[in-house]
Each structure stands twice: as C-alpha cells, then as structure tokens.
Amino acid sequence: MLKSLSRLKAFVLDLLFPLECLGCGCEGCWLCPDCSRRLKFSGGEKIYNLKTPALDKIFIAGDYDDALLADMIKKFKYHFLAALGKPLADFLALYWSGQLVLSRLNNPAAMADNSIIIPDGSIIIPVPLSKKRERWRGFNQAEILAREFAANFSYPLSNGLKRIKHRRAQASLNEAERLENVKGAFAYAGDNLTGRTVILIDDVATTGATLNEAALTLRARGAAKVYGLVLAKG
Ligand SMILES: [Zn+2]
Known part of the structure; x- marks a missing residue:
C-alpha cells in the first residue's frame, strides 16, 4: 500500500x-x-538583521532575491521535490569552500569578520522538523541538505538533535512569537559534543529564532562553537 x-x-x-x-x-x-x-551568492552591502546570539556566526550562502535560487528552495520545501536537495547542497558546499579559503587567507587566530575556524572533530547537525511535519512532508529538507553537504567534506553528520514538541509553523508568527514558539523545542541525544564545533544546517533563516534555540540546546550539551549555515535569508 x-x-x-x-x-x-x-x-x-x-x-x-x-x-x-x-x-x-x-x-x-x-x-x-x-x-x-x-546562482547568486550572498554578500555585497546587504545587511541581514538576524538575532542569533547563541551562534558564533551565521553563514548565509545565497541571495533570496535571486529568482532561480528562491524558486529552487520553494520547490524543494513546499512542492516536495527532494531531488533538489543535491544541487542546493552543492551550492552550499561551494559557498562553504569559499569561506574556508577566506578563513585561511585571514589570520585564523584573529577571527576576523570573514574568517571561520573549523577544527578537526567538527560535526554537522541539521535542524530537525517535528515528527508530525516530517511525516506530512515526507522528508526533512535540512537533513537532506546536511547529508549532501557532508558528502563534500570530511565532517561527520549527526541526527541527534530532535524536536521534542510540535510547535506551530513559524511562518505565521511575528518575531516575538517566533522566539516564544521555539523555546524548549529541541533536545539533543547524539555523539558527545563537549568542546566540539557544530555546523548547524537549515534551509532558510527568517528571524534566526529557530537556529538560535537549536544552538542553545547544543551549547548546553557542551558544544564549544556553533555556526549556522543556511541557503538564504527568507
Ligand atoms: Zn539551465
């Protein structure tokens, strides 16, 4: 059946x-x-006002004003085209490779604005959906992105981050409601995170509330650094 x-x-x-x-x-x-x-990478003079104090840095790979990228993300997410995960993750990987090169060019010790430090033992974690939403969609788009992304690098992938409560979809909420809505939404049960750097992956960030709450959960489990990495600011 x-x-x-x-x-x-x-x-x-x-x-x-x-x-x-x-x-x-x-x-x-x-x-x-x-x-x-x-496909257009983010950057230039655009300022993304995201409130993500629990993240060491948020990396926004693409530009949502790029109609092709926006179309791909929408079809991936809302039209159930899981196969779009691969080209989107390749785009994410290309962006990330660029950031790694930049980070080596910059003084790594100084953590200059554009630099990142990815030590050995870093781990990739996708932002989870609730069980209910994942069943409805048939897949978790962040997990597909993270898996395909991980295949380009040597970082291990963990699916240890879980939603412990089904919340309302963030899309219908304002910024304050979003913060309240995701509070306590996550739990982590996976590989030991103590002292490790986490690359937290989601498809898009809107206010950053979800990524921030996920990062708080990972920090509480010992993560030393948490970077957010998304396709675009939605
Ligand atoms: Zn074409």
Whole structure:
C-alpha cells in the first residue's frame, strides 16, 4: 500500500514537474551546469538583521532575491521535490569552500569578520522538523541538505538533535512569537559534543529564532562553537 502510494506520488510529481532545469528548461536535470553557475551568492552591502546570539556566526550562502535560487528552495520545501536537495547542497558546499579559503587567507587566530575556524572533530547537525511535519512532508529538507553537504567534506553528520514538541509553523508568527514558539523545542541525544564545533544546517533563516534555540540546546550539551549555515535569508 505504502509502496504504491509513493509510486503514485512520484507519478503525480513527474506530471507536475517534469525533470528539466528550473533555470532554462533544458531537459534531464533540475539545474544545468550553466544555470548553477548563475546562482547568486550572498554578500555585497546587504545587511541581514538576524538575532542569533547563541551562534558564533551565521553563514548565509545565497541571495533570496535571486529568482532561480528562491524558486529552487520553494520547490524543494513546499512542492516536495527532494531531488533538489543535491544541487542546493552543492551550492552550499561551494559557498562553504569559499569561506574556508577566506578563513585561511585571514589570520585564523584573529577571527576576523570573514574568517571561520573549523577544527578537526567538527560535526554537522541539521535542524530537525517535528515528527508530525516530517511525516506530512515526507522528508526533512535540512537533513537532506546536511547529508549532501557532508558528502563534500570530511565532517561527520549527526541526527541527534530532535524536536521534542510540535510547535506551530513559524511562518505565521511575528518575531516575538517566533522566539516564544521555539523555546524548549529541541533536545539533543547524539555523539558527545563537549568542546566540539557544530555546523548547524537549515534551509532558510527568517528571524534566526529557530537556529538560535537549536544552538542553545547544543551549547548546553557542551558544544564549544556553533555556526549556522543556511541557503538564504527568507
Ligand atoms: Zn539551465
């Protein structure tokens, strides 16, 4: 029953979204190499007002004003196109590689604004969904991103962070409500984090409340540094 349901889902998705590049429409893949090179990285003079005191730094890879990137993220998240996780994670990995190069160019001891320090033993952790939401969507988009991202580097991946309470979706809430809504939402039961650096991955950040709360939970379990890494500021 379940198998035929998932086959039906794949069939319907295929009708709605035939496999073609979301940028130029050429057939055979979700994002062709030409269009993937056109995806816009964040940066420039944009200021992202995120309140994430529990994070050492938040890294925002892309620009949500880039229509192609925004379209990919929306289809990934809301249209259940799990296959978009791979090209999106590749984009994240390309951005992260750039940050690593920058960090080596900068004085690592000084932690200059653009620099990051990723010691051995760093660990990648995706922001979890509640069980209920994950069942509804069929997958956790942050987990797919984190898994595909991890494949590009040597960091281990942990799925030890869990939602312990089902909360209202953040999208309908204002900033103060978001903070209240995620309070106490997470628990961690995974590899020992004592003294380790965590790269916390989510698809988008809006106010940063979810990432911040997740980071608080990880710090309480001994994480020395927590970096947030997202595709874009939504
Ligand atoms: Zn294309």
